[in-house]
Amino acid sequence: MAIIAGVVLVLLAVGLLGTGGVALWADRTQRDESGFLTTNPHRYQTGSYALTVEGVNFGGRGVHWVYPRSVLDRIRIRVAPLQGQRALFVGIGPAADVARYLAGVRRAEIEDFGDTNVRSTTAGHPPSGPPADQAFWDVTSSGGGVRILTWPVRGGRWSVVVMNEGGGAGLDVEASIGARVPVLLWIAVGLLVAGLVCAALGGLLLWFGVRTPRGDIGGPVPPPPPPGSPPA
Numbered sequence: 001m002a003i004i005a006g007v008v009l010v011l012l013a014v015g016l017l018g019t020g021g022v023a024l025w026a027d028r029t030q031r032d033e034s035g036f037l038t039t040n041p042h043r044y045q046t047g048s049y050a051l052t053v054e055g056v057n058f059g060g061r062g063v064h065w066v067y068p069r070s071v072l073d074r075i076r077i078r079v080a081p082l083q084g085q086r087a088l089f090v091g092i093g094p095a096a097d098v099a100r101y102l103a104g105v106r107r108a109e110i111e112d113f114g115d116t117n118v119r120s121t122t123a124g125h126p127p128s129g130p131p132a133d134q135a136f137w138d139v140t141s142s143g144g145g146v147r148i149l150t151w152p153v154r155g156g157r158w159s160v161v162v163m164n165e166g167g168g169a170g171l172d173v174e175a176s177i178g179a180r181v182p183v184l185l186w187i188a189v190g191l192l193v194a195g196l197v198c199a200a201l202g203g204l205l206l207w208f209g210v211r212t213p214r215g216d217i218g219g220p221v222p223p224p225p226p227p228g229s230p231p232a
Contacts, residue, residue: 002209009202013195020191036076038178039114043082044162045172048120049127050107053160055095076178077113077149079162085172087165089131089142090149097136098159101127106169113177130167 030037044051079090106124110117132142138158141147142165162173181187 002205006202006205006209009198009205013197013199013202016191016195016198020188020195023188023191032178034076035180036178037181038076038078039176041078041080041174041176042113042116043172043174044108044110044118045082046108046118046120047170048106048108049124049163049167049169050102050105050131051118051162051171051173051175052098052102052107052109053112054098054109055157055159056112057157073180073182074150074152075180077151077160078146078176078178079149080146080174081144082172082174086168087142087144088147088173089140089161089163089165090147091131091137091140091161092149092151092158093134093137093161095157095159097134098161101131101134101136102161108171113175126169127163127167130165131161131163132165 026037032038077090077092079088081088104124105127106120108118108120110119131137132140138154139149139151141149162171162175164171
């Protein structure tokens with residue numbers, strides 16, 4: 001049992017140390033001058049009216065839960081037009097309001113801006129009006145050239161929408177998302193400390209499990225001869 005428990009703890013230690021090392025590396029080397037950790041940009045090309053990341057739940061639970069609010073300070077979305085793309089609109093709004101605005105609208109959906117699998121609706125009508133005319137957006141950025149949207153994270157369900165400024169069909173953009181995680185260094189330190197503790201405990205259990213117990217070197221003691229038997 002000591003050997004089995006020791007092996008489990010050593011394997012857990014390897015995982016904790018590896019994850020902590022990656023987190024420490026990211027915190028020390030992958031932040032930009034503003035302190036954001038940013039994904040690699042991906043190209044999204046669709047003939048739909050909108051590109052969306054829908055129903056992200058900040059500080060909640062469920063299948064769309066992505067970023068715990070207690071960890072994140074703010075996020076930054078960067079969207080660059082490609083090949084003569086028209087002026088763009090980027091907005092973050094309450095998921096329920098975005099769903100009503102885009103109900104029946106032909107759009108393409110992704111899980112996040114690190115996702116390259118674009119799921120497009122096959123049919124749908126244009127939006128009821130340009131996105132900037134809607135009053136429910138929490139933050140927006142629109143116009144020509146690269147759009148950069150910075151948003152202080154708040155609890156609730158939110159959706160991110162990229163559209164043409166005028167609401168027309170056809171998008172060809174390159175997008176990425178960045179996050180500012182103030183506690184990443186402490187997360188890395190905590191994982192490394194936990195990994196070292198697990199490694200020490202696992203090594204101690206393995207030592208106890210494989211060492212030879214004292215008193216067993218000469219083998220088992222034979223039973224005494226039965227009464228009346230001749231001496232050996």
